[in-house]
Amino acid sequence: MKKITIDPITRLEGHGKIEIFLNDAGEVENTYFQVPELRGFEKFAEGRLAEDMPQITQRICGVCPEAHHAASAKCLDDLFHVDPPSPAKKLRELFYSSFFVTDHTTHFYILAGPDFVMGPEAPVAERNILGVIAKVGLELGGAVINTRMKNHRIIHMLGGRAVHPVFGLPGGVSKGLNEDERKEVEQIAKDSVEFAKLSLKVFDDIVLKNKEYLDMVLSDAYTHRTYYMGLVDEKNRVNFYDGKVRVVDPDGKEFVKYAPREYLEHIAEHVEPWTYVKMPYLKKVGWKGFVDGKDSGVFRSTPLSRLNAADGMATPLAQAEYERFYSTLGGKPVHQTLATHWARLVELLYAAERLHELSKDPEITSPNIRTIPTAKPDEGVGIVEAPRGTLTHHYITDENGIIKKANLIVATVNNVPAISMSVKKAAQALIKPGKKITEGLLNRIEMAWRPYDPCFGCATHTLPGQAPMEIVIYNSRGEVVKRLNR
Amino acid sequence: MGNPLLCDDGVGLRVVAELKDRVDQPEVMIMETGIAGLALLDLLVGYDRAIIIDAIQTVGGKAGHIYRLDTKAFDAARHVVSPHDIDFTTALEFGKKLGLSMPKQIIIFAVEASDVTTFSEECTPEVKQAVPVCIEMVLRELN
Numbered sequence: 001m002k003k004i005t006i007d008p009i010t011r012l013e014g015h016g017k018i019e020i021f022l023n024d025a026g027e028v029e030n031t032y033f034q035v036p037e038l039r040g041f042e043k044f045a046e047g048r049l050a051e052d053m054p055q056i057t058q059r060i061c062g063v064c065p066e067a068h069h070a071a072s073a074k075c076l077d078d079l080f081h082v083d084p085p086s087p088a089k090k091l092r093e094l095f096y097s098s099f100f101v102t103d104h105t106t107h108f109y110i111l112a113g114p115d116f117v118m119g120p121e122a123p124v125a126e127r128n129i130l131g132v133i134a135k136v137g138l139e140l141g142g143a144v145i146n147t148r149m150k151n152h153r154i155i156h157m158l159g160g161r162a163v164h165p166v167f168g169l170p171g172g173v174s175k176g177l178n179e180d181e182r183k184e185v186e187q188i189a190k191d192s193v194e195f196a197k198l199s200l201k202v203f204d205d206i207v208l209k210n211k212e213y214l215d216m217v218l219s220d221a222y223t224h225r226t227y228y229m230g231l232v233d234e235k236n237r238v239n240f241y242d243g244k245v246r247v248v249d250p251d252g253k254e255f256v257k258y259a260p261r262e263y264l265e266h267i268a269e270h271v272e273p274w275t276y277v278k279m280p281y282l283k284k285v286g287w288k289g290f291v292d293g294k295d296s297g298v299f300r301s302t303p304l305s306r307l308n309a310a311d312g313m314a315t316p317l318a319q320a321e322y323e324r325f326y327s328t329l330g331g332k333p334v335h336q337t338l339a340t341h342w343a344r345l346v347e348l349l350y351a352a353e354r355l356h357e358l359s360k361d362p363e364i365t366s367p368n369i370r371t372i373p374t375a376k377p378d379e380g381v382g383i384v385e386a387p388r389g390t391l392t393h394h395y396i397t398d399e400n401g402i403i404k405k406a407n408l409i410v411a412t413v414n415n416v417p418a419i420s421m422s423v424k425k426a427a428q429a430l431i432k433p434g435k436k437i438t439e440g441l442l443n444r445i446e447m448a449w450r451p452y453d454p455c456f457g458c459a460t461h462t463l464p465g466q467a468p469m470e471i472v473i474y475n476s477r478g479e480v481v482k483r484l485n486r
Numbered sequence: 487m488g489n490p491l492l493c494d495d496g497v498g499l500r501v502v503a504e505l506k507d508r509v510d511q512p513e514v515m516i517m518e519t520g521i522a523g524l525a526l527l528d529l530l531v532g533y534d535r536a537i538i539i540d541a542i543q544t545v546g547g548k549a550g551h552i553y554r555l556d557t558k559a560f561d562a563a564r565h566v567v568s569p570h571d572i573d574f575t576t577a578l579e580f581g582k583k584l585g586l587s588m589p590k591q592i593i594i595f596a597v598e599a600s601d602v603t604t605f606s607e608e609c610t611p612e613v614k615q616a617v618p619v620c621i622e623m624v625l626r627e628l629n
Binding site for chain 2: 129162
């Protein structure tokens with residue numbers, strides 16, 4: 001095979017790219033998954049007031065601003081050595097649960113749903129929410145919009161606006177809930193639980209009862225045996241907002257559980273010549289390449305990972321679904337990447353139930369929502385689960401709270417090695433010598449990365465001319481044989 | 487629309503910041519946002535017309551060029567899909583199918599961006615120069 005060196009400068013910016021290289025026999029030799037890297041954050045953050053970071057960092061991403069906001073607020077708690085009062089923590093978690101409902105809803109129906117409802121061979125123009133509602137009914141489309149709108153109302157209630165809310169402060173939050181608002185949140189939460197149950201039924205009817213799809217979910221082409229990471233509470237149950245980071249090995253045994261401040265003892269970054277993105281891996285296992293297994297430091301950080309890394313869910317309906325998930329798929333841990341879509345729906349149900357629980361908590365309308373920091377700031381780390389993976393914020397400041405150094409590990413970056421492996425394995429399984437490379441085939445390769453819902457950071461726009469993802473296939477002479485733009 | 491932290495990605499917000507001082511018509515609502523896709527739909531519901539100002543990157547485009555795009559241009563973008571959200575055209579059609587009151591006319595003024603991946607609150611020089619030109623184009627469109 002002709003060896004082709006990819007110059008990082010030739011990589012396309014502004015969107016993701018998958019490049020597949022075939023050998024002389026027409027088999028897949030190598031694949032490269034590239035995401036655009038947002039550059040210069042550390043320099044940008046230097047000299048800024050740490051207290052501004054929840055507002056600043058939530059503007060990094062137009063898709064999950066609340067995740068950055070929450071991680072940043074927690075980082076400030078740590079930085080200023082202040083513990084928010086219990087009502088404030090509950091309000092933050094209520095806010096965050098609401099956000100998870102909207103985000104998981106959007107992902108499932110917009111991104112994942114079309115593949116299964118319309119089918120992987122359906123033309124691109126039909127594989128979208130319009131195709132989904134044409135098949136399953138307008139009422140479901142209305143339910144998607146309603147659920148999102150209602151939960152954005154909660155975020156607006158607490159944060160002053162639906163997007164880029166002003167809410168998290170060091171030591172607490174800026175606004176609480178009065179009784180009228182609490183009642184409204186409680187009703188929205190009840191409706192969200194019903195919607196989550198409906199969504200799981202949709203998945204059941206369309207995917208699990210369809211043998212072809214179930215076979216695809218269980219197939220080796222979409223399976224990797226890796227380590228799994230997720231935030232857990234004190235009983236090792238999934239928690240999006242707080243707790244410790246737990247990592248289990250490919251056999252499901254706990255490998256490590258660490259507090260946010262300890263992250264650098266456990267996570268290191270690997271550099272590849274064909275991308276500027278640094279790839280996290282488990283330090284104590286080591287980087288062994290883009291390979292599966294217990295000896296490889298590659299880990300995954302996704303809804304599936306969170307369920308694998310935990311011992312259960314903290315709410316009853318989600319726990320029942322968690323048990324059904326594992327009994328259907330053959331026990332823990334589940335290694336099939338496409339099962340991430342199902343895991344996401346189990347999480348949707350948990351988020352809705354947790355929102356409901358918190359809305360009825362006796363402390364949730366308490367006016368005690370802030371502890372004013374008194375200690376001098378120095379260094380802080382805040383970790384939350386963003387919908388697409390573990391998100392870490394780390395700030396070092398001077399004694400006036402001016403940032404000297406800042407580091408973020410965003411959710412998608414955790415998964416870049418695993419996504420690369422997933423794409424390669426699917427490509428190797430599907431692209432065979434002599435087999436025509438159709439759009440349907442390329443879509444089945446895309447189905448290998450979609451469960452990860454990779455965030456391209458700056459991909460907040462969908463105007464004509466923007467192509468957030470491109471697949472390019474080269475033959476052994478380096479000539480393009482197929483290109484697919486999205 | 488735009489991201490105020492990512493260099494030229496914030497050009498739309500810079501145009502809008504000045505428009506707020508220059509437009510005094512009660513029927514005109516000026517908003518800033520950093521979102522798109524389905525979330526943009528939420529913002530458009532209930533209006534008769536919409537003008538959107540944003541950054542764009544096209545193959546071979548020259549930084550600072552301004553394009554006026556209408557619905558015909560959107561149709562070509564039907565298959566352009568964000569990794570986690572729907573494209574603009576699909577979002578509009580989705581809204582219409584659900585019986586939401588969507589604008590009858592949508593115009594986008596898109597400024598060709600040079601850099602949308604470097605953290606900076608300043609635009610590049612060519613894009614900065616396009617801001618006053620874009621403002622005048624929008625004002626003409628409004629009148």
